[in-house]
Amino acid sequence: MTGDPSGPPLDELIAGLTVDVPDHPEPGIVFRDLTPVFADGPAFRRVVDGLAAPALSDPRAAALAGAGAGDRAFDVVAGVEARGFLLAAAVALDAGVGVVPVRKAGKLPRERIAADYALEYGTATLELHTDSVRPGQRVLVVDDVLATGGTLTAAVALVEQLGGVVAAVAVVVELAALGGRQRLAPHTVHALWTT
Numbered sequence: 001m002t003g004d005p006s007g008p009p010l011d012e013l014i015a016g017l018t019v020d021v022p023d024h025p026e027p028g029i030v031f032r033d034l035t036p037v038f039a040d041g042p043a044f045r046r047v048v049d050g051l052a053a054p055a056l057s058d059p060r061a062a063a064l065a066g067a068g069a070g071d072r073a074f075d076v077v078a079g080v081e082a083r084g085f086l087l088a089a090a091v092a093l094d095a096g097v098g099v100v101p102v103r104k105a106g107k108l109p110r111e112r113i114a115a116d117y118a119l120e121y122g123t124a125t126l127e128l129h130t131d132s133v134r135p136g137q138r139v140l141v142v143d144d145v146l147a148t149g150g151t152l153t154a155a156v157a158l159v160e161q162l163g164g165v166v167a168a169v170a171v172v173v174e175l176a177a178l179g180g181r182q183r184l185a186p187h188t189v190h191a192l193w194t195t
């Protein structure tokens, strides 16, 4: 953890850098564009630290840790295509674990499982290589935005179908009115900014 603790609280920092784009990708949707957060080096540093931190200290996640696991409550990080990839790789590298891509349909070349889902704007399919998560492995599932929770519910279902144990779900922004947290229950959801 090397994030500078000085400066604004992390939620205020993220809120200040996020750009709201009305009617994208379709009328009625206010798109929360986090690319300026990722493009800001110190902010990105704090976001990456913040995504891993609760999974290190959450008692429920820690309870999943076996002997010798140190203070890390996850063995691998799963990132959801595409924006989740930017975050998951950085979190995994910092934590000293591997990263697993949860991909949109048609991208993974080998044996895989799939889950269809609906998100705030549309429908899609996520896939996971069957050998990317081993039974009993503790998985931190990472994405940028939790809206309806359709995407992350599908990602969690794929991890669990392979026998993985979801240590926690971590996102940068939670759009609380859309109920994603409730949909993901009983899984622990850590959001750096809830709006």
Ligand SMILES: O=P(O)(O)OC[C@H]1O[C@H](OP(=O)(O)OP(=O)(O)O)[C@H](O)[C@@H]1O
Binding pocket: 080, 081, 082, 083, 084, 118, 119, 120, 121, 124, 143, 144, 145, 146, 147, 148, 149, 150, 151, 152, 180
């Ligand atoms: O909670 P939900 O309603 O499911 O929405 C959240 C998802 O929507 C966005 O992904 P999108 O499918 O737009 O993909 P992208 O990352 O490739 O832009 C976002 O990155 C989340 O994965």
Ligand SMILES: Nc1ncnc2[nH]cnc12
Binding pocket: 029, 030, 031, 032, 033, 119, 120, 121, 145, 147, 148, 175
């Ligand atoms: N409003 C929103 N802004 C950015 N990403 C999203 N994914 C789902 N809903 C979103």
